[in-house]
Amino acid sequence: MSQPTLRAPKGTFDLLPPQGEAVLAVREAMAQQVRLAGYAYIETPAFEHTSLFVRGVGSSTDVVTKEMYSFHSKGGDDLTLRPEGTASVMRAVLEAGLVNGPLPLKLWYSGSFYRYERPQAGRYRHFSQVGAEAIGSDDPALDAELIVTGIDIYRSLGLSRVRLLLNSLGDESDRPAYRAALVEFLDTLDLDEATRERARINPLRVLDDKRAEVQAQLAKAPLMPQFLSAANREHYDTVRALLTDAGVEWDESPRLVRGLDYYTRTAFEFVHDGLGAQSAIGGGGRYDGLATSLGGPSVPAVGWALGVDRTLLAMRAEGVAPLESGAVDVFAVPIGEAAARVAFGLVVALRRAGVRADLAVDGRGIKGAMKAADRSGASLALVIGDRDLEQHEVQLKTMSTGDQVSVPLEHVVDDVLAALQRATPGRKAQ
Ligand code: AMP
Secondary structure (H helix, E strand, O other), rough: OOOOOOOOOOOOOOOOOOOHHHHHHHHHHHHHHHHOOOOOOOOOOEEEEHHHHHHHHHHHHHHHHOOEEEEEOOOOOOEEEEEOOOHHHHHHHHOHHHHHHOOOOOEEEEEEEEOOOOOOOEOEEEEEEEEEEEEEOOOOHHHHHHHHHHHHHHOOOOOOOOEEEEEEEOOOOOOHHHHHHHHHHHOOOOOOOOHHHHHHHHHHOOOOOOOHHHHOOOOOOOOOOOOOHHHHHHHHHHHHHHHHOOOOOOOOOOOOOOOOOOOOOEEEEEEOOOOOOEEEEEEEOEEEEEOHHOOOOOOEEEEEEEHHHHHHHHHHHHHOOOOOOOOOOOOOEEEEEEEHHHHHHHHHHHOOOOOEEEEEOOOOHHHHHHHHHHHHOEEEEEEEEEHHHHHOOEEEEEOOOOEEEEEEHHHHHHHHHHHHHHHHHOOOOO
């Protein structure tokens, strides 16, 4: 009996060509902007001690209570596939003692994250984020810098329907008074038991409830901005002034609380209106309390994470998805064994000259090989038959017109470069 065909686990997907190229292009655009702002690349493990996320993200959050992929290792460790990047970055920074060096540390990362969520369009159990963190300073310039960099990333990708939602969540100086006022208000509402329990553990989270019947009751809820201390108000005002200077617009969102417990002061989300329910394409904020909750010294910090998969969905929704272009520029079509060897040499020489080049393999006849050339997306083909070999030349064929010229073997690289240059002026070698 044959084995059943294996399938990828629910909530995951494979990136098959040509989408793979599009995802790389999105990540690269993100990387380019954070590098422009002086952020350095950091990589941390895909799994960590479970306690890192319990302490860092918060034991009452959905991420920790419902969504973690946790397991016991053979050695008896309690480990979890990372559901987010910030706790790991802070752990790494504290462990290496980097907070004792020059500050702020500006770091960025890119990788896979794992959450056991109910899969739907734009929400997966394995997804990809690019994140950036500025650690060791509470200067509002860093909050603003990260927000502007996020906006510039979306702009550079051609997105025009991204909105910035902005709020300040206060900190331990003013949040307790707000929390008390909110608890008092929530007590007067008609809420189900689970929501009451949530209100007891983290009342701010109730503001985030998506249900219409709950939202209707929250219309008159006290909101954090009314409670901000003078210092936190000034911090928030400076962030907003810098955003204005940079030409960035936002929507004040006094109910935005974000899903993780570590946020203090500035909180923000980037949303896109072309994505339906899963509209958040990125988000972040200040997390001045995270380092102490991990057992470290007090280290203020701010950061964001952008969803790569959802950014690409947003680009498709706007019709600005990166060109899923052909893989190569030149495709060699050798007819016969001797030609195959010459073609191999030419393709290697072209690649070394920075030209994307490929060749027909498996001793295919001219018809099959030309079909492969078509499929490759190449704009030029090098056809090499027996007669060409005798004459020490190849046929350089322009795929779009079918025009063909004979080129001496030793001129192939130069002539191909010149032809590609004519086709796309300004083209640079890869
Ligand atoms: P968060 O830290 O939860 O705000 O996540 C930051 C960004 O990552 C979100 O704005 C999404 O774009 C993306 N993201 C988070 N969870 C998922 C998921 N389950 N599937 C796809 N993208 C996600």
